[in-house]
Amino acid sequence: MSMSLELTPVQAAACCAPLARQPLSESEAEGIAPLLKALADPVRLRLMSMVASHQGGEACVCDLNDAFDLSQPTISHHLKILHEAGLLDREKRGVWVYYRARTEALKNLAALIGGQAA
Amino acid sequence: MSMSLELTPVQAAACCAPLARQPLSESEAEGIAPLLKALADPVRLRLMSMVASHQGGEACVCDLNDAFDLSQPTISHHLKILHEAGLLDREKRGVWVYYRARTEALKNLAALIGGQAA
DNA sequence: CAAAGACATTGATGAGTGTAAATATTTACG
DNA sequence: CGTAAATATTTACACTCATCAATGTCTTTG
Numbered sequence: 001m002s003m004s005l006e007l008t009p010v011q012a013a014a015c016c017a018p019l020a021r022q023p024l025s026e027s028e029a030e031g032i033a034p035l036l037k038a039l040a041d042p043v044r045l046r047l048m049s050m051v052a053s054h055q056g057g058e059a060c061v062c063d064l065n066d067a068f069d070l071s072q073p074t075i076s077h078h079l080k081i082l083h084e085a086g087l088l089d090r091e092k093r094g095v096w097v098y099y100r101a102r103t104e105a106l107k108n109l110a111a112l113i114g115g116q117a118a
Numbered sequence: 119m120s121m122s123l124e125l126t127p128v129q130a131a132a133c134c135a136p137l138a139r140q141p142l143s144e145s146e147a148e149g150i151a152p153l154l155k156a157l158a159d160p161v162r163l164r165l166m167s168m169v170a171s172h173q174g175g176e177a178c179v180c181d182l183n184d185a186f187d188l189s190q191p192t193i194s195h196h197l198k199i200l201h202e203a204g205l206l207d208r209e210k211r212g213v214w215v216y217y218r219a220r221t222e223a224l225k226n227l228a229a230l231i232g233g234q235a236a
Numbered sequence: 237c238a239a240a241g242a243c244a245t246t247g248a249t250g251a252g253t254g255t256a257a258a259t260a261t262t263t264a265c266g
Numbered sequence: 267c268g269t270a271a272a273t274a275t276t277t278a279c280a281c282t283c284a285t286c287a288a289t290g291t292c293t294t295t296g
Contacts, residue, residue, distance in 0.1 A: 040154035052138035103233075115228065
């Protein structure tokens with residue numbers, strides 16, 4: 001089950017109810033926390049940043065693997081977590097797999113915790 | 119690279135270099151991840167939101183305890199994590215302890231992951 | 237078809253985490 | 267002082283997580 005697009009509570013909270021405006025409901029918090037959890041790891045933060053800052057907002061796994069001293073399965077695991085959180089899109093082209101940053105998800109998250117409601 | 123924008127790693131990460139502009143360094147990622155980790159829990163997210171949205175941006179622990187079905191030590195533990203991450207300030211007034219949201223820290227974090235550099 | 241390469245999955249393990257019960261600390265007040 | 271109230275700390279435990287080694291799946295190419 002890949003529930004990556006079903007983020008209604010998150011989006012609702014992300015666009016119109018910054019953290020500092022009114023207390024988050026329990027369900028809102030439980031919808032948002034997984035997104036932060038996915039980002040709350042140094043390796044995943046760098047992966048997210050590498051993909052998002054790469055040409056076209058996407059990057060091949062082959063490029064990402066070499067940037068770390070970690071095993072290939074570990075990188076694959078982190079990418080999966082970011083993907084399942086809805087922060088990275090995944091596309092297979094031939095033998096290679098490309099991940100694309102969902103900048104809209106990042107912006108929503110930023111708007112939620114930082115203010116600046118959309 | 120003709121556009122020169124020389125910044126220290128700290129400033130770059132905190133104020134002027136969104137996640138999507140250039141790949142985060144290992145040390146930058148290791149500095150930011152703990153902040154996200156502190157927020158990446160439903161209870162702490164609600165605590166943070168309750169404090170930030172409260173009158174004057176601060177709230178008494180006594181108010182926070184009652185909002186959850188958790189034990190008092192557990193709430194105290196979560197508040198400590200948010201405090202040590204630099205997201206909440208702590209001030210004791212008489213018998214009561216008040217926590218205050220560091221909105222600047224939240225804004226910096228939001229600017230980093232969502233863009234909108236300061 | 238066979239071999240090789242890119243990426244994912246499985247299984248195992250040591251480290252970290254959220255929680256509560258019990259206890260300690262601090263402050264106010266009689 | 268002694269008691270009560272507010273908050274923090276300690277201890278213990280079930281659970282999750284980051285990681286790697288081994289293996290599996292898919293795609294290209296000889």
